Amino acid sequence: MGEREDEQPTVHKATTDQALPDRKAFDRLTLESRAAVERASIVLVPDEGFRDYAGPVFPQGTVDFLQFLQGHAPSGMAVAIASEDADYKEVVLHSDTVRLATIFVECVAVPVATSLIAAYLWDLLGSRFRRAEARVAIVIHRKDGSKEHTVRISYEGPAQNVQEALADAIATPPARTDAAPTGAGIVMKPEKRQDKAKRLGTKKKSKRQR
Amino acid sequence: MIVEEIRSFLKAVDGRPVDPSPDAVREALVALKREAVAAGNQPRAKDIWCLGQALVVQEHYLRAFNHLKEGAFYQAWCALEETELALANLERHDTTSWADFRLDFIQVHTAKWQSLFPYKMFLSPEFLQTEKLCSICQRPVLPRSFCGHRVGDIYDGEMCYRTVTKLEVLGISMVDKPVQKYSVLFLGDDKTGKQQDHYNYALVEYPIKALRKPFDPWDVERTSRRQPHSRYRDVGRNDPCPCDSGKKYKKCCLSETGVLRPHFQYTFEVWHPDGPPLEDQFIE
DSSP states (O other), X not given: OOOOOOOOOEEEEEEEOOOGGXXXXXXXXXXXXXXXXXXXXXXXXXEEEXXXXXXXXXXXXXXXXXXXXXXXXXXXXXXXXXXXXXXXXXXEEOBSSEEOOEEEEEGGGHHHHHXXXXXXXXXXXXXXGGTOEEXXXXXXXXXXXXXXXXXXXXXXXXXXXXXHHHHHHHHSOOBOOTTSSSSOOEEEOOOOHHHHHHHHTOOOOOTTTO | XXXXXXXXXXXXXXXXXXSSOHHHHXXXXXXXXXXXXXXXXHXXXXXXXXHHHHHHHHHHHHHHHHHHHHTXXXXXXXXXXXXXXXXXXXXXXXXXXXXXXXXXXXXXXXXXXXXXSOOOOEXXXXXXXXXXXXXXXXXXXXXXXXXXXXXXXXXXXXXXXXXXXXXXXXXXXXXXXXXXXTOBOOEEXXXXXXXXXXXXXXXXXXXHHHOSSTTSOEEEEEEEEEEOGGGGTTSOTTSBOTTSSSSBGGGTGGGSSSEEEEEEEEEESSOOTTOOOSSOOOOO
């Protein structure tokens, strides 16, 4: 197996109108589970279908991811999953990219959620953390009076850059894509290192400038 | 056999005596682990699992080296994959003895060998898992009634993993970055249907011929070097450039001193007297 070429990570960000109670997954829950999901700040939600299978599915290892989040979230910040045990199914893809379940997160819990994602990938991958790829999607929910907003950010690229990439994407205004509520949004090319250094004022001066 | 004797055995991986055999060591580890579990000593049971896993890594790597020497490259590839997986299982629990047991060498050189193989595309099955069990308690792994056993953790001297008991195959795709690297694509013979190994293993063959022992240090450096145009006489001016740039030959390397091609430079600390020639070799 030859050397892998470095691929550019991709970050998609788009506003959506799809709040969690609208999702199909929520409708399948018992009243008790719905209450638990509504109380939670971080909720793992399934994808709807894969290939010919039409039902709700989670990526491989979602139970372990859920346990990690529940075990490491600060006290008072509840973590739940939008699935009953009877409906729980996992899709296993034998590609080396680590796929995590989509996370529906309340606005206040976003920094915690992104830290926990990075910590979980570190815990899962060990020494592979620096060279593994990860695919992550978070849907951020914000309530502004009677209005509700959701923004979906998805990332695919090096696992070690997840936290920084998500933080950068969160700080950037999203594109409005009403026609595609949960799908494609804008593609934000990762900022070049020198541009970022320039923006942050940390760019090293050349010998001539000194 | 006591733990210290087993540690000495693992340290001597580069030149083990005939006695004890790896099988005898495995049996001793099983007995020691049973004692530790019976005594409720979980840390000791885990330490013994780590020693056993170190032996697994060493055995896989030595098997891979022997397969390489025999020219059984796909078998070597699989043994290297098993080495990598066993190392990953051990890594999260104990790396303190890695230098003593040569596991750090094995980790670095497993990756080096893998990088020289010509395999680029792999089959990747896609499954829908509808039931899987915890290897420790045999209970189904479900989000709302989770047994509490974490994958990869050690319980009673055994590593926790999941056993898939019900699944549906959704599809098979081709990927360049597989989780498990066993599913290499091979051609089949048109008439007999038998598998054919059509790969060029020259990059693997060169270092394995130059090495006498599995733990002789070696390295490989990847650069680019221009190859004389005389090697590409059959390539027309308007054909794609042999450097794989995607441009026409006349608009790429033809005006240069040669065609830019990957160059692999090997370094050996110990040279095998019957090793391959030291001068540059051109691989088609």
